[in-house]
Amino acid sequence: MDFGAINPVVLFASLMVASTPILLAAIGELVVEKSGVLNLGVEGMMITGAICGFAIAVETGSPTLGFIAAMAGGAALSLVFGFLTQVLMSNQVATGLALTLFGLGFSALIGQGYVGTKPPATDRLNLGVLSDIPILGRMLFSHDLIVYLSLALVATVWAFLRFTRAGLILRAVGENHDAAHALGYKVVRIRLAAIAFGGACAGLGGAYLSLVRVPQWTEGMTSGAGWIALAIVVFASWRAGRVLLGAYLFGGVAVLQLNLQAAGLAVPVELLSASPYLVTILVLVIMSADRGRAALNAPASLGRVFHAST
């Protein structure tokens, strides 16, 4: 066993990279759930994004185009969910599951030709002086654009929900869709927009996984990241800031267990590999055991079918 091999600076730097896919997916799902929609298809949208991004990046040689394609792919798939649940009023739980099952198959289909291919590298940003700061520069200021974009997105979503009128309307729709409808807000349209945003975020997160974190394409490579993103939204009790905390906590566990595996800790490898899932379950239990006003943040219309009867 050699704990000396674990360098805290590198650990934190890789933590930020490991957390980014889940952070992106979770912040997108937060917006979706705040609008009152429960989309359980995050896993399917992530993996679709992963393959769309990967394929386009490989074909064009441009990771940027890949990320854009991933967002488009995730959003397109999420709109299938949106159409079914918002227009045809299907059950959100079942439709979300369908999205995941379809996404896994669909991505495997497109990914046929890409197994073993190496994607073009995504450039790290050079933040000049900041990147040169000892230790901190390595930890915080030598990542690629998407890492900072994900952080900016968290801040934007937080400010959007808290300070803007559009954010207020979104929360209102999620809180009581009948009341929002009575006041003349277009419930279905607002929700479709939120769903598409969530899909784009999940797609981007998936592409970050296949283009940066791993980076290669394998079938089912998200291996539950989408579900963990869903759990993080619950953990965060629907607050943007806490989504960041949750995603980084999870990223920390994931990176740490990999390092421990590499260090040859005297614990079965399988237990270490299972630890991110076990930690997620533990966190869910702790959050749900708290019956206080934390529940207040949960959008009251979450998962309910809306049909304008008037």
Added chain:
Amino acid sequence: MTALLTVEGLTKAYPGVVANDRVSFDIAEGEVHALLGENGAGKSTLVKMIYGLVQPDAGQMTLRGTAYAPSEPSAARAAGVAMVFQHFSLFDALNVAENIALGMEHPPPMRRLAARIREVSETYGLPLKPGRLVGDLSAGERQRVEIIRCLLQDPKLLIMDEPTSVLTPQEVGILFATLRKLAAEGTAILYISHKLEEIRTLCDRATILRRGRVVDSCNPREKSAAELAEMMVGAKLTAPSRAGVSPGEVVLEVSELSLPSANPFGTSLRDISFSVRAGEILGVGGVAGNGQDELLAALSGEAPVAPGAVRLKGQPIGSLGPSPRRRIAVLAAPEERLGHAAAPDMSLTENALLTAAIREGLAARGFLKWPAAKAFAEKVIEAFDVRTPGPGNAARSLSGGNLQKFVIGREVLQRPEVLVVNQPTWGVDASAAASIRQALLDLAESGTAVIVISQDLDELMEISDRFAALNEGRLSSPRPAKGLTLEEIGLMMGGAHDMEVAHVAE
């Protein structure tokens, strides 16, 4: 007086029903105009068309001389039409200012809006704190939010849909003062209600709707309540009758019943004590949201409480769930018909099974006796004149009145010792309401102890022997219903909370 809004030939049809059939009327500036009709007469559809929520199939409207056809509520608001909803337009988890901002076209920044809210709420005697969560407010306070939301937009026409159903008599008085003030300032008010006395006190003119058509219009001050009722229903109504029976032994005794609220915006029950005798009807009044649902849950067994808090003939039953209570003939009928008292998508036979399996022996060793369940459903349908093609029909296909008759009948036919009902005639047409009240009176006469929880004071005065009121989860001590004045009842219900009479200068 010039007409502010003219409505001509508005028609709106839904599958199987013409909600509005060539409705025409007009409202003048500064007029308080009543729209009077039974449930299902088409009042709601009509105002939804005026507010832009529903588009008419035919007909036109003119507002201040120009054509008016709002395609959505924001267009109506822009034209100076505002509406206070009966239900469905507030957001519990948002604060007062946010709720108000959502109802405005171009709300000022939050800080300025908060100041405006304080200012307007003081002018009209409707105090409100902009930062409070709406879910924490009482029903009366919630209505203030709605009214202030409208007033901030300086409306030319204010639509109020059944505004007094959530107010104590004192609060109604203050609301009327506010509305008169507004009318004096030139705002027209379209006032929807089926409460005749209120309309006689407040309104200058009344348009009466029956089955989607305008059947009459009048000056309500020149008519008696009975005359108005006849215009509204289209037939003479007979008041329920009962032979005076002297109550028997105490059957149900509730002492120091407390129940913490299950959800963040619910009401906790505090220290409730009362008893009901065989053959007696105890009426429990109170404004919505003061613990009615919780009291029913504690009595039906849905929310178990301390064993001794509820006693049946001396035996502690507080900790029993709904099924064991049914076994000892303690039955209940909740307020919400669809989704609580009955499962909407299930057939009436299945809904009969829902509460009657134990007492009617509809299951043996867990296996269901479908023919017996069907027979019981048919018995309820027959005995309570439930209009439906048969027991195989889904509960949601019945009208409110018919389903309510089924729900009440299902319990009454199980020979309860104690029956607790919540809002037995809410949203029910007049004839169904009359027959339900009669059934409750007959049941009491046969020796059952009946508790009627209702927000309809007229109903409670009509049928109860004793009256008590719920206010913020506490129950006033019951008093004989006979001889109680509206003033006294209002005080039992908590008076005017913290409202004050509007003091705007005329």
Added chain:
Amino acid sequence: MIRLEKRPQPSRAWTVAAPLLAVALTMVAGGLMFALLGKNPVDAIRTIFWDPLFNQQFASYSRPQLLVKAGPLILIAIGLSLGFRAGIWNIGAEGQYIMGALAGAGVALALYPLDTWILFPLMVLAGALGGWAWAMIPALLKTRFRTNEILVSLLLVYVAQQVLASMSLGLMRNPEGGGFPGSRNLQQYPAAANPELFEGTGMHWGVVAAFIAVIAAYVLLNRHMLGFQIRLTGQSPRAARFAGVDTNALVLFCLGTSGALAGLAGLFEVSGPAGQVNIDFNVGYGFTAIIVAFLGRLHPVGILLAGLLMALTYIGGELAQFMLGIPAAAIQAFQGMLLFFLLGVDVLSNYNIRLGRREIA
């Protein structure tokens, strides 16, 4: 302009017709997908849906496979449907399937080479218990802490996969296997084997169990109070509490039963068609069963038919892979599409679709 109007009550005709329409639409959309892959869509559809049953060359091999594949799907889907009806979402059947197989195989491997008739019944019991226990984790967390069972049951699939890997490489590895991962082959251990009962039918004990489950579920849902309570809770949770349903007990029952049935499916698979515990033992039956449950309208008879149809797409998919070079993943996407279409056409059973005239404003 298309408008939806809620029907006063669900349409019976559409309840039956909707899955058929969904299958037809999926064939069209799937054909398009195959065409995009450069295959002849008609050939592809025929190879998937027709050839496994009626092509002289393949049918003799394919027909028995139908029951082999449908057995676990039906068994799992029946269990899931009980919970789905009550609004209790167990989507971790894949994990319970693995744990049932491990528990059952574990009994056999521990007692090897003991030869007694009681061994197989013991394995069946252990298999059911293994799946049940794994499902009890989300069940108890839900009843005690109100933790979301969807997420917990799903996350436990990944944990179960790690347990499976650990077992295949460690504790259960065949000591005579020359260091390769995987356990002894149970088919070569007569007391523990789940053999084909009638030559050439594919019928094994798991298929028998599936048929029994279909009948039991039918009786439960239509004739028993518990089944009524399950349906009531799903349609109207508040009315169920008013009716006196013990919601926690129902959660334990539904999750426990679906876990036990998934565990049984795993046990019958590991002791029969699969033969051994290995890293790649699970092939997604636990997830496909979700599609089967919905396609069968959560109705036992419907699930029976849906299970057979879904098994057909598996077998036909393999055939299409072999004959036409259609990738296996295409079949997975095809199955996903089927669920989409099904959920989409479901709107017809509850709503009338009106091609409304443009409303006069």
